[in-house]
Amino acid sequence: MKQIMIDVNLCNGCLTCTLACSAAHSLSQEIVGAMSEKTPTRIKILPVKGRAVPLMCRHCEQPACVDACMTGAMQKDPCTGIVSNEGNDQTCVGCWMCIMACPYGAINQHPTEKVALKCDRCKDREIPSCVESCPNKALRFTEVNAFADERAINVAAALIAAD
């Protein structure tokens, strides 16, 4: 199953992904439109020790937020693996149990509505908009194993080069 993978070393904190995310979740589907609609972004770029660390929902295999959800709105789609509190029969009430449960702090309060806001991995798109927009390839939409393999090869290559 594909995941949004993050290579922190490639992120320079340009925030393009946050704009692309807002745009993808706005009515207009455009950045300028999203700004006037005030569509919030679902990806965060965390400032840590002078570095930029992108963070969005990891769509966990056994999501704590789904266990915590007391309306049943937060569900993990068994086919796509996407964890979302939108588009289901049950609706979010904004009890913040999922925020309490998420170990990544990847769920936020919607700034204007009383619902929890999180990455839905752009359900209707083939490639999530943040990944598509990232000019530094810091975000990639790929199989977890392939990403790990590639990373291992890179580390090995670096070690060999260091010798």
Add this chain to the structure above:
Amino acid sequence: MQHVIIGNSAAGVRAAETLRALDPEAKIIIIAEENHPAYSRCLLPDLLAGSRDELSLQIRSDDFYVKNNIQTLLGKKANSVDPVAHKVNLEGGSSVSYDKLLIATGAISFIPPMPGINNPNVFALRDLRDAKNILQAIEKARRIVIVGGGFVGLEAAYALYHRGLEVTIVEKMPHILPQQFDAQAAEILKRDMQAEGIRFILGRGIKEIAAPRLWGRLFGRPETGVILEDGERLKADVILISIGTRANIEVIKHTGILVNQGIPVNDFMETNLPDIYAAGDVAETKDAVTGKIGLTPIWPNASTQGRIAAYNMAGIKKAYTGLIGMQNAVEFREVPAIALGITQPVGDEYEILQDYRPDRNLYKKLVLRNNILVGMILVGRIEQAGIYGALIKKKQELKLSHQVLMRDDFSYGHLYPL
């Protein structure tokens, strides 16, 4: 394999769907006293407020039971369990046999013995029937007294206030939410509700539900009320008792299942009897922070326990690593708040970090023991709650400075090895 689950709420439903995912062939039967598809008790205040209807309380889609091939015996009360014959005896004489049994009977409202407690205008709020009774009773009511300033009481208070009632909350302890929040956090939350117009009487319990007075009876206006410990009388048309719950252990009495306050289970959610498991508000599990065995009657823990129980019932050993027993999230009016773990420590071994800005409805409190995070309170800004929660569960010595930990922008990134 025949799995029988007594209980049709957080733990029971989560167990049933997990069992189905693990074993497509197994027979799964849910027995529940209430004749209603699974709904969220936590949303009952929303039903009282009128912001949700009965249908939108349901936690699963209409086709949930059919789609997952779960047989339901709703509206059937399980009377007793026969652990030798592996049978659950139902009301009316019939019985259901099981290979594995899950007790997920939840909790019941605690109603203290007290003069007048059986008056018709005294209610609790635990299930749909309670909520409907309250809705009926408030039609002609003007004043409501809520006894108990815990989560249920405060949620109900805010909901009923929205229906136009004059709401007074009576709490015996010196501040509201005495179990989870400290006085400073409770003060912010109380002020927020007071600003709306809800009245609080703190530090005084009640001793009696007052019967209608003579004049009231004569003129057909049965005005009642509550009498406080110090003798003061509060008028009330409707009285809601919300001073806590007790594990619903009725069905397993006389079975030989070990019972403390609830049913103690091991890491695999097994009771002391073979093939009988327990999960949810009825089960006693090990707290991730204190290591003590006790009840954890909150939704996230109940459904997690149901899921773990299902794995073990299906023959896949999976340990419940323990969740934080004392945890809760609230937002009554405008100010959200979350409390986790040990929030009001007693003893010298604790270190407390605090940032209290009541003028902005902000409060952050972290409790450490030997430089290990054991508890926290967040009021106003709650987005970091889960990260602190993960640190609490990890029980590792903190490698971060306290300054970083207390930062407004503390995030998962600070834990990430850069």
